[in-house]
Amino acid sequence: MNTVLFLILYPVIVALLLLILPQLAIRKFIVGASTAILTVASIYLMIDYFNTGAVFFEFGTHTLNLGILFIEVALAAIIVYISVKHKQFLAALLMLTGAIMTIWFEVTHGNQIHATHNLFVDNLSLIMTLIIGIIGGLIALFAVGYMEEYHKHHPNVKNRVPFFFFIVFAFLGAMYGLVFANNLMWLFFFWEITTFCSFFLIGYSRDEIAIKNAFKALKMNLLGGLAFSAAIIYLFTNANTVELNQLPNLASTVVLLPAALLAFAGISKAAQMPFSSWLLGAMVAPTPVSALLHSSTMVKAGVYLIIRLSPVFAFVEGGATVGLFVAMVGAVTFLLASFMAISQMDAKRVLAYSTIANLGLIVVCAGIGTYELVWAAIMLVIFHAIAKSLLFLSVGTVENNVGDRIIESMDGLITKMPKVAIGMVIGIAGMFLAPFGMLISKWAALEGLVSANPILTVFVAFGSAATLFFWTKWLGKIIMIKEKPADFVAKIPVTEQFTLTALAVMTIGVCLLFPLISKYSLEPFIQAIYGHAYMLDQSNVAILLIMMGIILVLPLRLMTYGELNYRPQYLAGSNSSEKEKFYGSLGLTRDVTMKSFYLENIFGEDKLFKLGVVSSIVLIIIMFGVGI
Amino acid sequence: MSYLPKSPWLIHYDASSCNGCDIEVLACLTPLYDVERFGVLNIGNPKHADIFVITGSVNEQNKPVIQNLYNQMAEPKVVVAIGACATSGGIFRECYNVQGGIDKVIPVDVYVPGCAARPESIIDGVVKALGVLEEKHKNMTKVAK
Amino acid sequence: MSGINATIAVILYIVLAPVVGGLISGVDRKISARMQGRYGPPILQPFYDVFKLMAKQNIVVNKHQKFYVLCFLVFIIITGAIFFAGGDLLLAIFALTLGSVFLIIAAYSTYSPYAYIGAEREMLQIMAYEPMVILTVVGMYMVTKSFSVFDIAMFDQPLIYSLPGIFLGFVFILTIKFRKSPFDISMSHHAHQEIVRGVVTEFSGKELAMVEVAHWYENVFLLGIVCLFFASNPVIAIVLAALTYFLEIFIDNNNSRLKWQSALGSAWIVALVLGVGNIAFLALR
C-alpha cells in the first residue's frame, strides 16, 4: 500500500525537484538515482504482492476527491487558456465540455459516490509497474544525455530542459496512478494527466508544426476523455458504481454502453484508426518522447484499459459483440498500419506505424478477450515496450550521429556504429522473428484467434506478411557490410550507451525468461479471472528456447573463420580498383548505391489511411450501436 | 576423382565478338546438342562458374572486365577461348583498338579454333577443359596438403 | 508422438531429406529437359553439383555472409525437424520464416546490387506467400482442432475434403516456394537471369552448396505439408505429393516469368479468394 502511494507520488516530487534545480550535473544525478529508486521500488512492490492475487485498498476520503477535482479543474483551465491563446477553439471546447461534465457530476453526485476500493494491485498492474519503472526510467536517463545533444543540433529551439524533465516524471507518476486506480474517477484523473503531459511533450520545440501536432493529439485524446467521463456518469447513474473491478459483474443492460465508451477512450489513446494520426504527428518531439509515448506510457495506457475490459467482453451477455467490433477496429488498424509502414522511409515513422499495428493486435486480443488472447495481449505489451523503446532510442542515437533518420542512410550501420547497430538488430529481430518475444505472442494470438474467431486470423496473416517485409528491409540496410567513411566518428554519451545496452539485454532476457513470467505472473492472473489459465505447451517452449540458444551461440562461428579469400562484389565485371565503385559510362567511376522498395503505389499512405479512417469509424459506430 | 568434371558450370563472356561465336555457344544449350547432358550449365556468374568461356578479342574496353571476371572466379578454374578472335584476335587483329587474343590478359587453357567455332568443337573444347580442371584440382589439393 | 519416435523421425529427416530432396531435384531437371525436347542431365546431377561446390575454393565478399548462410541452413533443418517430429505446425512455419530471413540478410550483407535486388524480390515473394501459408495452418486447425502435425496427420479423414480451396491456394504458392516460373523472380535455376543469380549471386563454393542443400530440406518439408492434406492414406499422400510436384514442373516449363507486381497480386488474390473463402465456409458451417 505504502509502496503504491510512493510510486505514484515519488515521481511527482522528482518532477518538481528537476523543475527547480536546472543544473545538468544535479539533473544527471537525480534522474539516475530516481531511475534506480523506481526500479527498486517496482521490484519491491512485485515481491511484496507476489502471488497475492488482486489486493484492494480502501484509501481515500472525500477531501482527497475534492483535491483531485481541484487539480483537474486547474489543469483544465490552463489547457483552455493555452488553446485559446493558440486559437485552437475546438480543443478549448472539448476541454471545457469535459471539465463541465466532471464538475457537474461531482457537484450533483459527489456526496453519494462511495467507492469501497480506490486503489488495487494485481499481476497486470505489477507488470505495468515494472514496465513504467524500468523502461520509463531508462528512457528518462537516456534523455539526460540526449537533450544536451538535441539542443546543440537544434539551436532555434528554446532550452526548456527542466520543464521537459518535469513533464516526463509527472507522466510516469500519472502512469503509476493509472495502473493502480480502481476507482474510475481516479483512473480518469490520471488518464487526463497523461493526455496533458503528452500534449506538452509533443509541443516541446514550440515550432509551428509541433504546436499543430500537439493540439491534434490533445483534441483526439480529449475526445476519448469525454467518452471516458460519459462512461463514468452513465455507470454511476445506472449501476451506482464507479469501480473498475465491478464491471464484469454488472448486468449487460447497464455495462455495455460504458464498456463501449471506455473502449473508445482506449482506442483514441492507443492511437488506433481513426486516431492513428496523432501518434505519427508526435514524431516531431525529441526522440525520447517518442520512446516514452510508444513503449511505457500513453499508448500503453490505452491498451491497458482495453485489457481491463476484456472480462466484460468475455463474460457479460452481449459483451462479445461489442468486443468483436473493438477487435475489428484493432484488426483493421493492424492490417493497414502494417501496410503503410512499408511505404515509409523515415525510421521513426516506420516505428510509429509498427507501434500502431502492434497495439492493434493487442486490441484484437483484448477485444475478443478469451484467456489465451489476454495472455497474448499482455505478453505483447511486455515485449513491445522493451523492443520498441530500444529501437526508438537507437534511432535517436543514430540520428544525432548520422544527421538524419532516413532508413536509406542507415546503409552499413554495422560498420559505422557496430554496437548501436547490434542493438537495433536485436530490437528488430525482437519485433518479428521467431524465437523472440513479439513472435511468441503473435503465435499465441493466432492460436487463440483461430478458436475464437477464424476470420480475424486473416487480418493477422496479411498484416504479418507486411510486417515481415518492412522489418527485413530495414534489417538488411543495417547489416550491410560497407566501407566506413574515413572521417566518421560516432559519439555516444555514456547515459545513452548504458540505456541501450540495458534495453538490448532485456530484450533478449525476457525472451529467455518468458516461460517464468508466464508461469508466475500471467497464469495466476488469468486463472483468477477466467478460472483456467493459458498453459504454454512445454515442448514448444523448449523448442523456442533451443532456437534462442542457437541464435545466441551461432555468432561465435564468426570468430572461428580463419583465412578467407576475399573478392569484391560482382558488378558485371566493371569493378574499379577502388572498393564499392565501378566504371560507369563515359569513363567515370561511380559509387555503388542501392535503394529499397517502398511500393508507394500499392501501400501508399494516402489511400490506405482514408480507407482505414472510414472503415474504423463505421466499426466504431456499429460498436456503439451494439452497446446501446 | 573429384566431381568437377561431372558438373562444369560456365560463364560465357562476349568480349568483342561479332556474335557469330556467341550464337554457336548458345546453340550448345539447345535440344540438338544439349550440353546439360554432361551437367554443363550456363550459370552467368563468375563466382559460381568453373569454366570461363570467352568469345571475341581483347580491346581497351573489355580488358578490365575480363580481368575482373577472372579474378572473381573460384579456384580451380579454366579459361576456354572460343573462335579465331578469342584465340588470336582473328580478323580484327589489326584494328587500332584490338590487343589480340584473350591470352594477352589472362592465362588461357583451351583454344577452340573456327570462325565461327562449330558447336561440336566448342563442346570438344569444354570437354578438354574438364581434363585441365581436374588437373588443377589435383594440384590445388596437393598444395593444400 | 512419443519422444523416441520423434527422435527417430528427426534423425531420419536430417539424414534422408537431402537424399530425397536431391533426387527430387534431379528428377525435376530430367523431366524439365524432356519437356523441352532435350535428353537432360543424369538423375544424380544435383549431387554432383553439390559435391563439386564443396571441392571448390570459397571466396567471399565478407565473412558475415558465411555466418548468415550457415544460420539459413540450420534453421531450415530445424523447421523440418519440428515438422517431422510431429510438433507445432505454426512454430515450424515461423522457423521457416526465420531461416528465409537469414538468407535474405546474407544477400544484403554483401552490399552487391544483384544480391540486393534478389533479396528485395525474395522479400516480396515471402510477403506474397506468407498469408496463404498461415491460412493453410488456420484451415488445418479448424478441421482437426490441433496445431500439432502429429494430430493433423492422424486425423481420420483426408483434409482435402474440407480444405479444397486451401489446398489449391497452397499449391499456387508452392510455385513461389519451389522457385518455379512464373514466380522465380528472386533467383532461378535457369539461365535466364536479368539479375544474375539474384539472392545467391555472391555465394560460392561451400556456401552455395549449403544454400542448395537447404533448398532440398525445404522442399521435402513443403511436400510434407502437401502430404498432410491426404494424410489418412500414406501411399495416396505420397503419390499425390509427387503429382503436385509434377504439376509444378509442368507450370515451370510452360510459363515465362512474371513481374513482381503480378506475383504479389495474384498470390494475395488467390489467398483471399481460395484461402479466406475456404475458411469462411468452414467458420459458417
Ligand code: SF4
Ligand atoms: S571468330 Fe569469327 S565468328 Fe567468332 S567472333 Fe570472331 S569473327 Fe565472329
